[in-house]
Amino acid sequence: MKITVIGTGYVGLVTGTCFSEMGNKVYCIDIDINKVESLKKGIIPIYEPGLEELVIRNYENGDLSFTDELKEGLDNSDICFIAVGTPMGEDGSADLQYVLSAAQEIGQKMSHDMIVVNKSTVPVGTAEKVKNTIINELKKRNVNYDVHVVSNPEFLKEGSAVTDFMRPDRVVIGSDDEEVINVMKELYAPFTTNHERFITMDVCSAEMTKYAANAMLATRISFMNEIANICERVGADINHVREGIGSDNRIGYSFLYAGCGYGGSCFPKDVNALIKTAEDYGYEPRILKETESVNNEQKYSLVNKIINRFGNDLSGCTFAVWGLSFKPGTDDMR
Numbered sequence: 466m467k468i469t470v471i472g473t474g475y476v477g478l479v480t481g482t483c484f485s486e487m488g489n490k491v492y493c494i495d496i497d498i499n500k501v502e503s504l505k506k507g508i509i510p511i512y513e514p515g516l517e518e519l520v521i522r523n524y525e526n527g528d529l530s531f532t533d534e535l536k537e538g539l540d541n542s543d544i545c546f547i548a549v550g551t552p553m554g555e556d557g558s559a560d561l562q563y564v565l566s567a568a569q570e571i572g573q574k575m576s577h578d579m580i581v582v583n584k585s586t587v588p589v590g591t592a593e594k595v596k597n598t599i600i601n602e603l604k605k606r607n608v609n610y611d612v613h614v615v616s617n618p619e620f621l622k623e624g625s626a627v628t629d630f631m632r633p634d635r636v637v638i639g640s641d642d643e644e645v646i647n648v649m650k651e652l653y654a655p656f657t658t659n660h661e662r663f664i665t666m667d668v669c670s671a672e673m674t675k676y677a678a679n680a681m682l683a684t685r686i687s688f689m690n691e692i693a694n695i696c697e698r699v700g701a702d703i704n705h706v707r708e709g710i711g712s713d714n715r716i717g718y719s720f721l722y723a724g725c726g727y728g729g730s731c732f733p734k735d736v737n738a739l740i741k742t743a744e745d746y747g748y749e750p751r752i753l754k755e756t757e758s759v760n761n762e763q764k765y766s767l768v769n770k771i772i773n774r775f776g777n778d779l780s781g782c783t784f785a786v787w788g789l790s791f792k793p794g795t796d797d798m799r
């Protein structure tokens with residue numbers, strides 16, 4: 466298949482590269498011209514295990530190309546992925562300016578019917594906004610093309626993004642159009658050969674699924690930090706407790722590490738965006754709010770340990786910070 470991917474960051478670059486590795490022809494688009502030029506020279510702007518080799522191989526064999534010219538990609542593709550950032554806005558909601566500006570540009574430049582796939586993490590209702598934005602632009606041009614907007618949230622983890630994309634736990638597709646779902650199934654078929662990993666649903670549920678997944682994982686971390694704080698007070702060891710509960714297969718070992726709180730480019734913004742969505746719809750999301758507030762307080766727990774050890778006056782002390790990215794295996798310091 467021929468595919469355009471808008472946004473060549475952690476998600477877009479991995480998505481485009483992995484699709485090209487499976488024999489598709491992929492156009493990776495970015496507005497950051499420096500990024501595009503570096504990629505053409507085989508310089509990968511992010512660290513992600515296994516990615517560099519795949520990018521270089523597929524660029525050299527012509528299946529993967531990089532450009533800042535969206536029209537070139539759209540003219541030659543049937544499917545266009547949107548994988549731009551959705552940072553946290555001032556009120557905690559997801560800032561959709563990059564997604565909607567990508568949608569606007571699609572509407573201004575598309576030259577035939579298209580499936581537009583939203584891979585960015587976006588609140589419920591965004592697929593409709595994307596579709597309306599594209600259609601408005603088509604109307605301005607006095608042209609009429611079929612536009613199907615699909616929600617296909619991404620679950621890859623930085624540090625193992627290539628492996629996660631190549632062997633996903635599941636592929637979630639939100640669409641109510643059977644033909645479009647079949648095209649998406651065909652596209653993802655090489656990644657799901659082992660067993661059926663394809664989950665289809667309506668668009669709103671697919672958009673919600675991504676937030677629910679991140680909120681669940683963030684909640685586990687805050688829960689364990691709370692248990693750790695209790696452990697410290699009663700003389701128990703959180704690591705023993707973690708092993709003791711992780712071995713229960715209803716609970717599992719993942720995301721049970723206590724520490725200084727969750728960070729990175731996704732959990733803080735996604736938990737806040739879900740809180741904002743709930744409030745916009747008149748619901749008070751108590752567990753999500755406590756997940757965030759436990760996480761914020763946990764940072765002080767680390768500072769308090771330092772003060773308890775060295776005293777209130779830290780002037781003259783030298784501290785080493787071991788590990789600047791938010792987790793191992795990535796260079797992402799957001």
Ligand SMILES: NC(=O)c1ccc[n+]([C@@H]2O[C@H](COP(=O)([O-])OP(=O)(O)OC[C@H]3O[C@@H](n4cnc5c(N)ncnc54)[C@H](O)[C@@H]3O)[C@@H](O)[C@H]2O)c1
Nearest residue numbers: 472473474475476495496497549550551563567585586619
């Ligand atoms: N990073 C992750 O681990 C991860 C995992 C799953 C989902 N997501 C979601 O995927 C989305 C992208 O995240 P990311 O970490 O890849 O972001 P990123 O900031 O690394 O990359 C976004 C890229 O989009 C480009 N861009 C912005 N507007 C553009 C436009 N109009 N045209 C072309 N390019 C444009 C930027 O220059 C940038 O290179 C976000 O919604 C995020 O929440 C991220």
